[in-house]
Amino acid sequence: MQARDVKTVEDAIALVEARGLSHVKVGMSDIDGIMRGKYLSKDKFISALTSGFGFCNVVLGWDLNDQLYDNVQYTGWHTAYPDAWVRILPATCRDLPFEKVNGQDMLFFLCEFIEDAAAICPRNLLHRVLKRADNLGFAASAALEYEFFMFKESPESVREKNYHNLTPWTPGYFGYSVLRSTVENDFYHQLLGLCEQMDMGIEGLHTETGPGVLEAAIGVDSAEAAADKAFLFKTFTKVLAQRNNLMATFMAKWSHDYPGQSGHIHLSLKDKATGQSAFYDPSQKHNMSKTQRHFMAGVQKYLPEFMSMYAQTVNSYSRLVPGYWAPLDATWGLENRTTALRLIPGSSKSQRMEVRIGSADANPYVALAAALGSGLMGIEQELEPDEMVVGNAYTQSFPAHLKLPNTLWEAAQRFKGSEAARILFGDAFVEHFAATREWEEREFRRHVTDWELKRYFEII
Template sequence: MDKQTIKKIIKEKDIHTIRVEFPDLHGVSRNKSLPANRIDEIIEEGITSSQVVFAVMLNNDISEDSGVADEVSYSDMKIIPDLNTFTIVPYLDGTARMIGDIYVKDEPFAQSPRWLLKRVIKQYNELGLCPIAASELEFYIYRQGENGLEPYADSEGTLYTTSPRTDPLGIMSKLQSYLLEMGFDVLYYNNEYFAGQYEFNWKHSEALVQADQSFTFKNVCKELGYMHDLHFTFMGRPSNEAGGSGFHIHFSLDDLKTGVNCFEDTTDKYGMSALMRHFIAGQIRHAEGMTAFLAPTTNSYKRFMRDAFAPYFIGWGLDNRTTYIRVPDERGKATRVELRAACASANPYLALATALISGLDGIKKKLDPGEPFLGDLYRENEGHYKNVPLSLYRSLKNLEKDEVLNDAIGSPLINNFLSMKTAEVEAYRTNVTDWEVDYYSYHM
């Protein structure tokens, strides 16, 4: 989209406010709103913000050794909007938004998740490949009850249904309408396995577009919930009674010139190309390290359980939901890899970038994933497959040792992420929980 088209839309739709957004390390939307009559200035000069926002933890503390706080005198960065992300926000009066790219001293900001993904995509493009991705995001909706938050709908046992019983206020229908207006190619939505749990799907696209849409989707959900006195959460597992919420990511690689899916090979017994096998092998090779980005909170690891349709062991299979990587049955244009390890709380840009980095390493080194696992990997692995890291602490240690991921991501982002998440682990370790009091206090 160009500037003149944007200005025409602003005039025709009576837009009075422009919001410029950018994702932080958590994937949270940070933003500023400006009068739409400043659109030329917004496009040319962007907005400024302190770099320290990339050191802000989820409890609002400032992470130590972030590289973006006192180390740089809390200096500014500039966010220049990407015109291709312009869209009207249908639930806010007279408001449009754009996602921005971050610069410091006219250079791409080294800690920007969006820049990281763009760098990785460029490496694929140099090989004549275009990464394609699709998101499946699960989440819970809660409402305020007499004793605190309770599931929005008493929908236990209504898996794969849509009805007033599972969505009494029609929130999911509203969400669908808003997303369609914002340019999403919506496929479907449904109630998931547990009470108040839902999943939303939209069509695959180029990887950067898909990351932008996943980022947008989560923020739209948060804002829509607030406007209706509801609480949307993408926590990995928000309660003991609830199951996990995943962020299943589908990948394929198209030929940059022809658009042909390079993952299909009709001569192969599984219909899979050597390129696809190498891509899978790279993700398997780096699974232990990249899990820190796919499951970025201490809560994320409460999702990794046997028989929970989340990975417990690191293996791959054909249309097998017990594995870390699943290859759906479809072939032709739909030939693809599904990475099932990501938690719904993951930053979409970091999740896609690290998965693509891992796949690219497999391609460059022509790694072999071996034969697909057949059966129930939860029960039949016989010690041949490694566990998924079962804590954030272990994932961070694995990330520290993964030279490929460290080199590709870069030390500024890696060091800040490790520092922030190590502090989070320590805060969790020293916090006394209700479970501990209930379990130990009477007897000990």
């Protein structure tokens, strides 16, 4: 039996026994999309497969730098940080090619929080939205694609340089470069191979425009599996880079000199009753079915309210400036890469929409839950989209209701006040997530930036 053949608790136990492993690695997503996990002994792992296990709930109560939130209710000093209950998901089993034990690959399993922690668990959030789709008679498919910059640096060197004067993996603007990918083919093939081995296969990998930047399109799958693959991809791409004395960053915008880094989401729905695409109707313009039109309208309407789920950090909003391939309003267009939403017409297999607003730093479970949930609400409410944008959206003006928040603070307030968010995601998640975004903004406000020093130190 191979890792990706595991479907049940019994399969997982059999494979661990067959490989003679004394320990197994498990991981799960925190609020920011950082993978948190540990090794479990074989006996503990087997017990946890059937009964679950406790994991300190601080991972839902601290930020990406392990600083404790001071404004959330779910956990904190007032609760003394007890364990939250977690379940292991057998069907997520993967080999870890980096880790060999007695000649065998270490096994890795994803987990999710359950019981009271389920209400704010990012993976469980997506599961609840998918249940809504199921109740409406739809099965959702998704594919995520990421841009990320690579550097000839190490965790030590970037700190020694105070994150200044970093050396890109390759110099210059070489978008879609066969030269670069051929010269540096060793890493490309390592990444492609790793993604195949871990069942997060890449259907397209190329250089983007900018020094050392790549774009990877992960293959389409069911929405839940697609989110798992995106989550794994971001973590283990960084692992592979560091093992090659490189670093990869998924920051939304690491330098004002270069374009930002996106995390685009491709979405489609299938009618469960017929097994056919719910988005495809060849009798309609652009093959766009009524269902897809309502779905598009829902994503468009609620994008300003859900913006903090797509752009989760202060840095995310540095990317959202005119002329840098990032939309500024909740617009849609036909094969238009200047709009927030892109209609991609095609066959019954390929008809879909792309949510282009998201940045590479977003938690894939949270961003996908936002896109899918808002689209489903559009179907339920039979919403109609605003007029389609033709041409360059950056040079056009749009109604106020399409304007996106300019800052993380504003986005958090819109989210916290959203009735639709509370219906889709639950009060507990809305309150917790909004509070964590407010924390992120307040942490930023406590610090003095290099820009402020250069601008004000002498002259003001």
